[in-house]
Amino acid sequence: xxxxxxxxxxxxxxxxxxxxxxxxxxxxxxxxxxxxxxxxxxxxxxxxxxxxxxxxxxxxxxxxxxxxxxxxxxxxxxxxxxxxxxxxxxxxxxxxxxxxxxxxxxxxxxxxxxxxxxxxxxxxxxxxxxxxxxxxxxxxxxxxxxxxxxxxxxxxxxxxxxxxxxxxxxxxxxxxxxxxxxxxxxxxxxxxxxxxxxxxxxxxxxxxxxxxxxxxxxxxxxxxxxxxxx
Amino acid sequence: xxxxxxxxxxxxxxxxxxxxxxxxxxxxxxxxxxxxxxxxxxxxxxxxxxxxxxxxxxxxxxxxxxxxxxxxxxxxxxxxxxxxxxxxxxxxxxxxxxxxxxxxxxxxxxxxxxxxxxxxxxxxxxxxxxxxxxxxxxxxxxxxxxxxxxxxxxxxxxxxxxxxxxxxxxxxxxxxxxxxxxxxxxxxxxxxxxxxxxxxxxxxxxxxxxxxxxxxxxxxxxxxxxxxx
Amino acid sequence: xxxxxxxxxxxxxxxxxxxxxxxxxxxxxxxxxxxxxxxxxxxxxxxxxxxxxxxxxxxxxxxxxxxxxxxxxxxxxxxxxxxxxxxxxxxxxxxxxxxxxxxxxxxxxxxxxxxxxxxxxxxxxxxxxxxxxxxxxxxxxxxxxxxxxxxxxxxxxxxxxxxxxxxxxxxxxxxxxxxxxxxxxxxxxxxxxxxxxxxxxxxxxxxxxxxxxxxxxxxxxxxxxxxxxxxx
Numbered sequence: 001x002x003x004x005x006x007x008x009x010x011x012x013x014x015x016x017x018x019x020x021x022x023x024x025x026x027x028x029x030x031x032x033x034x035x036x037x038x039x040x041x042x043x044x045x046x047x048x049x050x051x052x053x054x055x056x057x058x059x060x061x062x063x064x065x066x067x068x069x070x071x072x073x074x075x076x077x078x079x080x081x082x083x084x085x086x087x088x089x090x091x092x093x094x095x096x097x098x099x100x101x102x103x104x105x106x107x108x109x110x111x112x113x114x115x116x117x118x119x120x121x122x123x124x125x126x127x128x129x130x131x132x133x134x135x136x137x138x139x140x141x142x143x144x145x146x147x148x149x150x151x152x153x154x155x156x157x158x159x160x161x162x163x164x165x166x167x168x169x170x171x172x173x174x175x176x177x178x179x180x181x182x183x184x185x186x187x188x189x190x191x192x193x194x195x196x197x198x199x200x201x202x203x204x205x206x207x208x209x210x211x212x213x214x215x216x217x218x219x220x221x222x223x224x225x226x227x228x229x230x
Numbered sequence: 231x232x233x234x235x236x237x238x239x240x241x242x243x244x245x246x247x248x249x250x251x252x253x254x255x256x257x258x259x260x261x262x263x264x265x266x267x268x269x270x271x272x273x274x275x276x277x278x279x280x281x282x283x284x285x286x287x288x289x290x291x292x293x294x295x296x297x298x299x300x301x302x303x304x305x306x307x308x309x310x311x312x313x314x315x316x317x318x319x320x321x322x323x324x325x326x327x328x329x330x331x332x333x334x335x336x337x338x339x340x341x342x343x344x345x346x347x348x349x350x351x352x353x354x355x356x357x358x359x360x361x362x363x364x365x366x367x368x369x370x371x372x373x374x375x376x377x378x379x380x381x382x383x384x385x386x387x388x389x390x391x392x393x394x395x396x397x398x399x400x401x402x403x404x405x406x407x408x409x410x411x412x413x414x415x416x417x418x419x420x421x422x423x424x425x426x427x428x429x430x431x432x433x434x435x436x437x438x439x440x441x442x443x444x445x446x447x448x449x450x451x452x453x454x455x456x457x458x459x
Numbered sequence: 460x461x462x463x464x465x466x467x468x469x470x471x472x473x474x475x476x477x478x479x480x481x482x483x484x485x486x487x488x489x490x491x492x493x494x495x496x497x498x499x500x501x502x503x504x505x506x507x508x509x510x511x512x513x514x515x516x517x518x519x520x521x522x523x524x525x526x527x528x529x530x531x532x533x534x535x536x537x538x539x540x541x542x543x544x545x546x547x548x549x550x551x552x553x554x555x556x557x558x559x560x561x562x563x564x565x566x567x568x569x570x571x572x573x574x575x576x577x578x579x580x581x582x583x584x585x586x587x588x589x590x591x592x593x594x595x596x597x598x599x600x601x602x603x604x605x606x607x608x609x610x611x612x613x614x615x616x617x618x619x620x621x622x623x624x625x626x627x628x629x630x631x632x633x634x635x636x637x638x639x640x641x642x643x644x645x646x647x648x649x650x651x652x653x654x655x656x657x658x659x660x661x662x663x664x665x666x667x668x669x670x671x672x673x674x675x676x677x678x679x680x681x682x683x684x685x686x687x688x689x690x691x
Contacts, residue, residue, distance in 0.1 A: 085319050095304070161586075180614055
């Protein structure tokens, strides 16, 4: 029986709901990833040395590197749940728009990264004695846009490498070089919020981030269908 | 004249150098119940997956309700549901949550409870991860019923079930048939399934070697494999 | 003799002429002196590497669109030749940087982009090595090649805003005329050589893919089973 198909937006919302519910069920995992990211922050501090001035100056870099590393885990996980009992194949058999699957997953992964960032930032603030010179709310745009920059293409590369045995190795290898623009822009804009932005450069960096997100989310949405088909 | 439920023409599918299916010419009328019998590795699952449009034919063609499986996969999937050995669910969610998530994706807000009751899973609220093989099979059936397919493809429907479960499967096949669906099942249980089906085919090493009335499939099997099911 | 062999010979000849002129005939570069002569190798390598990656991009789009083996083989050969040129470019950059600025590596946008390009296109080759099923491998490497190529300008501009040190982009107008000729000659020479390499590599890739995915003959038609007493 061919029922009327719901619109794309409703499907995307349904996918997000499903992905976040699955992730919520594995809440120990999310907490573990947060702890992992925090551990990385500690490692950076030990590697660089206890000079608070240096740590404070480069804090944004450490935070984003920690988030990047943790993101490879959330991304591989988001596809492991799809392949372990054939859920993705089942999804493809339903009359669900493939783009809904991509955008739903990418948005869910973005949300997860934002949550991770919200766990990591306060810890970084304590460790590196940070304060938000431009106001706390201004941290949100770089965090959200930066998370989107990692999650968007990341979801596609995770799908690409889902059936490769060495996914843990391949995903970082594919992801890291191509998110350099997002990393640079996210770190810069976060830094400016933390340390002050006397020359008003932040908007340019946020535009870079937003453009990156736009380009790569569109490209991923276009190519996702090809990637998941057998 | 409406196209038949399934029509294949010189269908072949290979994996590398091995032909898993070859020279398959099959026609299944709407509302018919067909049994596909064959030994392990004979190509039964491959045939079902091609009909589900998950695998493209290597040569020849296959049409489901008139739609080509290679070029009109979307149209095929709207009308077909496949039951395989993987349940197609999220291990961390319960049966109810899995069904509800997929219902929501289909834009339907009917409750999954009735479906779960029908397959005997209504008392479970824990994650699928802890389910036995039999329970997973029942959940797969619930998912299939949820889709209300025009063509139901069942790959070893009796697998992992106990005699109670066998009766459930028989009942579900009858229900699907009554609702007007075409049912194609691949099964080792040639006697039980053969009694249920209008027609049967025997597949051996990817090729169809016998076609006839369902209840006679067991005899064809014996003839091909010298007894011993 | 195959067409690409002629192209290759021509390329070799042109490079020899161009480099001879660049090394011995053209005047030393105004600001850099004799070290600047590496430009006659470096600049052509950069242009041709980009062209080769462009070919890879077009091949990737073709591969996704048609699914034909020929396009997939072109993706493999173009990416491989591109990576070789890319690594050569990085080496040349380092060789030039040391006497000019005293360090082997500078974080200027062009060199940094080149490094990122190298890593990402090597990623395509690694991905191909990891996937055994031809259809899956073709799709995955094509998709990632598209991403890698689209990233080139994006990475370049973001790194440029991050740091700037490199020379202003050298095009024939900004270079003195006795230098233009050897540059152009060497550029064409490099291009022809790259085409030769890609063509040879393509033949190899195509042959390997064909052999791998060769369709054997259909098995003979199986004997039908007859049941006594009214069967089929």
